[in-house]
Amino acid sequence: MVNIVEAIQARRSTRAYDNAPLTAEDHDAVAQFIAQTAPPFGVQARVELIHHDFGMERQKLGSYGSVKGACDFMGLIHRPGPLAAEGAAYWFEQVVLHCTSLGLGTCWLAGFTHSSFSKHVTLEADEKLAYASPVGYVGGVKPLFERLKLFDSEKAHITKKPFETLFLRPDGSGLTAAEAGRYAEPLELTRIAPSAKNQQPFRVMLDGERLHFYAMDGLFAHTDLGIAMCHFEQSARFLGIEGGFEVLPDAPGGPDLEYVISWV
Ligand SMILES: Cc1cc2nc3c(=O)[nH]c(=O)nc-3n(C[C@H](O)[C@H](O)[C@H](O)COP(=O)(O)O)c2cc1C
Structure with a gap:
């Protein structure tokens, strides 16, 4: 495998x-x-x-x-x-x-x-x-x-936005890796996903045990979000974290954030 x-x-x-x-x-x-x-x-x-x-x-x-x-x-x-x-x-x-x-x-x-x-x-x-x-x-x-495994991935992915920028608390402030608990590793693997012009126009909000995925403005934002969703779900599954994507009727919004889907 x-x-x-x-x-x-x-x-x-x-x-x-x-x-x-x-x-x-x-x-x-x-x-x-x-x-x-x-x-x-x-x-x-x-x-x-x-x-x-x-x-x-x-x-x-x-x-x-x-x-x-x-x-x-x-x-x-x-x-x-x-x-x-x-x-x-x-x-x-x-x-x-x-x-x-x-x-x-x-x-x-x-x-x-x-x-x-x-x-x-x-x-x-x-x-x-x-x-x-x-x-x-x-x-x-x-x-x-x-x-390839010899690469220092931390250094190689230095141009990506920090964890606390891409991942949010329910009030919209930055989530730390420590607060993300078991989601910290799949979110870190989401952080280093490729995106058009390396702009990373997606955000993920941790809301209890659920994660809401949002697209921001930008021509390729929904594509970049799909790539991020792949990194999240594939690594979560590999790490034995159960769950799946579902569109929720009551997901919270946020300024400049277009709600797309949640991981529940
Ligand atoms: C939707 C999408 C479109 C992209 N378009 C181009 C492109 O037209 N030309 C190019 O050189 N790189 C393109 N890239 C690659 C990005 O520039 C690259 O993913 C980003 O700079 C991060 O670097 P990394 O993939 O090495 O982590 C694209 C990436 C994505 C996800």
Whole structure:
């Protein structure tokens, strides 16, 4: 079984690859994981593996940054519907974390993704190619998972917002890790989730034993929240914390916070 905590700690956005296609073994392992999993909340989505060699030049494939040496990609395609952005992002992040556990580099790409990749997939009328990620070998050397584990994740994730900013008490003030109790570890693993421009436009409020998840303003806020939900739920389950996501009719609101779902 994949250690999801280690995968979350080891993952980081990789923008330089060695231009080698995925080995048949790695390709099959990724394809198999995609086939065996599905988005939560009944969301209709699919992940396509796309092979296209963009060469060794840096390419602007997303809305910012550039990617070099990638020739295999994953495209996330979904249909509109309730919790579509969150559910699709949750699942794509599960795939991303599985790639990390296989020693493969990834990087969420948004914005211009559609024009970069749409000719490689066939979309039905209401489908959208929402995001993509390169998947491949970092910098010419396959970064074995064992080697990735040597990263000091505390230092590697230094650019993320502090715990007390992302996680709240019911009155909206900052929650400390000590106050979070058994939720401290899954919340810390939520804190280090990837987000567009590293803006982390989500908040989680601890309310007794329940946690309320909120999106803030921003183009990708509901996607970033779905990724955060994935990190929270997958690590909570791995750590033996029981519960699940549910939309509550009576969840508290807050300034600049759009309520989405709770963990109960
Ligand atoms: C929805 C989403 C869209 C993103 N779009 C891009 C992009 O277009 N170009 C890029 O270089 N990185 C993109 N990223 C990667 C973020 O910049 C990255 O996750 C963030 O800086 C945190 O770094 P880390 O992933 O290494 O923890 C995106 C991430 C997310 C979640």
